[in-house]
Amino acid sequence: MNNSLSFESPSLSRRQFLNFLTGATVAATAGSALYVAGKFFLPPSESTGVGGAIVAKDILGNPIPATQITAEAPGTRALVAGLAGEPTYLIVKDDNTLDSMGIVDNCTHLGCTFPWNPVDQQFQCPCHGSLYAPDGTVVRGPAPLPLKIVHVAVIDDRILISPWTETDPRTGEKPWWV
Known part of the structure; x- marks a missing residue:
């Protein structure tokens, strides 16, 4: 049995992690802006009987x-x-x-x-x-x-x-x- 630690490179590099964070931030900002714009341009639905x-x-x-x-x-x-x-x-x-x-x-x-x-x-x-x-x-x-x-x-x-x-x-x- 081998109890030693592996020195292989991690599965997610620092660059990939920062790219992921940047993309997630841009997506969240764009999504919230589109939601607000959609609520502004779409008329409120009216409940009908x-x-x-x-x-x-x-x-x-x-x-x-x-x-x-x-x-x-x-x-x-x-x-x-x-x-x-x-x-x-x-x-x-x-x-x-x-x-x-x-x-x-x-x-x-x-x-x-x-x-x-x-x-x-x-x-x-x-x-x-x-x-x-x-x-x-x-x-x-x-x-x-x-x-x-x-x-x-x-x-x-x-x-x-x-x-x-x-x-x-x-x-x-x-x-x-x-």
Whole structure:
């Protein structure tokens, strides 16, 4: 039996060890910088409910309680941020509840946003003069299609907005936006 120590060269030289440390430091620094850049450029994921429902939010991204909107007078159209941040009108019914159908505020002519005119009881696009009935159907062009609609539900004072994929109740046809 040989109990003597071996004088062979070590398996990792000093140069290899320093190269490994330098590479690990560069990789850790680059990885942390890429992580921060990725978090900055990727939007935060939004939790969705059944059927892709999201919570209605105000212009600052804060959830809007249903009681805040239902406290308004019947017939009021409240503008909130809906699916994909699209401005969406919610309608207060006569019994101070929200209508189950919301109307997306994008003109089907060129995508302009428009106000609700309570005096004339219609949506009026200021860009090219399209007029829409209270349910979003076209009264006067050049808009070729009715406004997009979404489902609206209230659960625990939260307003949930989800995509409308069924037959459009205004036309009786498959929705153009599906």
